[in-house]
Amino acid sequence: MKSTTAVDRCEGFTHGDLVLRSVDGDEFHVHSAVLSVASPVFKDMFTACSRPIRAAHYDGRDIRDASYHAWIHLSETFSPLRIASSLGFQDEVNLAISVSQNQYQLNTIDCLLEVAERTPDSIPWIKLLAIPLIRNEIISDVLLNFYEAPMRLAGSSFTRALCESCSESHHYGAHNSPPEWQARWARGVTEELKKKPANEWERYFGTEYLLEAVSRYDMPIRTPRGDCTCVEKVKFYEYEFLGWSSHVLRSLQSRLECLKKLEALS
Numbered sequence: 521m522k523s524t525t526a527v528d529r530c531e532g533f534t535h536g537d538l539v540l541r542s543v544d545g546d547e548f549h550v551h552s553a554v555l556s557v558a559s560p561v562f563k564d565m566f567t568a569c570s571r572p573i574r575a576a577h578y579d580g581r582d583i584r585d586a587s588y589h590a591w592i593h594l595s596e597t598f599s600p601l602r603i604a605s606s607l608g609f610q611d612e613v614n615l616a617i618s619v620s621q622n623q624y625q626l627n628t629i630d631c632l633l634e635v636a637e638r639t640p641d642s643i644p645w646i647k648l649l650a651i652p653l654i655r656n657e658i659i660s661d662v663l664l665n666f667y668e669a670p671m672r673l674a675g676s677s678f679t680r681a682l683c684e685s686c687s688e689s690h691h692y693g694a695h696n697s698p699p700e701w702q703a704r705w706a707r708g709v710t711e712e713l714k715k716k717p718a719n720e721w722e723r724y725f726g727t728e729y730l731l732e733a734v735s736r737y738d739m740p741i742r743t744p745r746g747d748c749t750c751v752e753k754v755k756f757y758e759y760e761f762l763g764w765s766s767h768v769l770r771s772l773q774s775r776l777e778c779l780k781k782l783e784a785l786s
């Protein structure tokens with residue numbers, strides 16, 4: 521009688537990766553992975569679901585470059601700030617902010633450009649917060665600095681528009697404060713320009729706004745004597761005033777050109 525084969529006994533195990541033959545000549549098709557788990561006899565001969573593990577090959581230069589870039593990343597003060605902020609570590613956030621403030625002068629264009637290059641994620645915040653702050657700082661620096669051009673009146677052709685009292689006080693720029701009308705006008709213009717877009721600035725450099733600013737009740741009185749008549753003289757010398765105020769506007773616009781580098785960040 522013909523002996524029953526492994527195929528006859530176990531249909532469905534005909535495609536194993538191993539064939540075992542018994543002492544009486546019967547062949548069994550088995551899966552070595554199953555056999556190693558099911559039989560204590562074969563468990564040391566086969567390893568279930570195992571494949572040869574290839575050791576990773578690293579070039580020494582790759583390790584050196586990776587270590588260098590990791591060191592650069594972790595030594596950058598904004599990286600600890602970003603990590604601490606994302607994890608909610610407030611003490612570490614405060615420490616990282618303090619270190620960053622000591623390392624960068626964040627109210628200068630060059631430092632902000634460096635920050636944007638090192639930390640591209642900061643660009644939206646630079647545009648949202650830093651640009652308006654620097655813009656306002658430049659506006660104040662130009663319009664409220666009465667001892668430097670273009671606001672300094674001494675030596676300019678517009679000095680003849682001063683009344684007799686102010687002319688005596690401001691001769692050669694010796695006085696410590698600007699004429700009453702200039703102080704009121706400069707303060708009013710500064711407040712308005714900080715709130716308005718640049719395409720609406722021109723009206724604040726005309727005589728109409730000058731009279732409006734001088735007559736405002738909430739402006740501080742700076743003239744030590746109450747007999748200043750500069751405004752009346754400015755009306756008479758309107759052409760000279762417009763020439764001077766236009767020069768102030770052009771100087772301000774020139775100073776603000778530096779912001780275009782920050783506005784162009786992407």
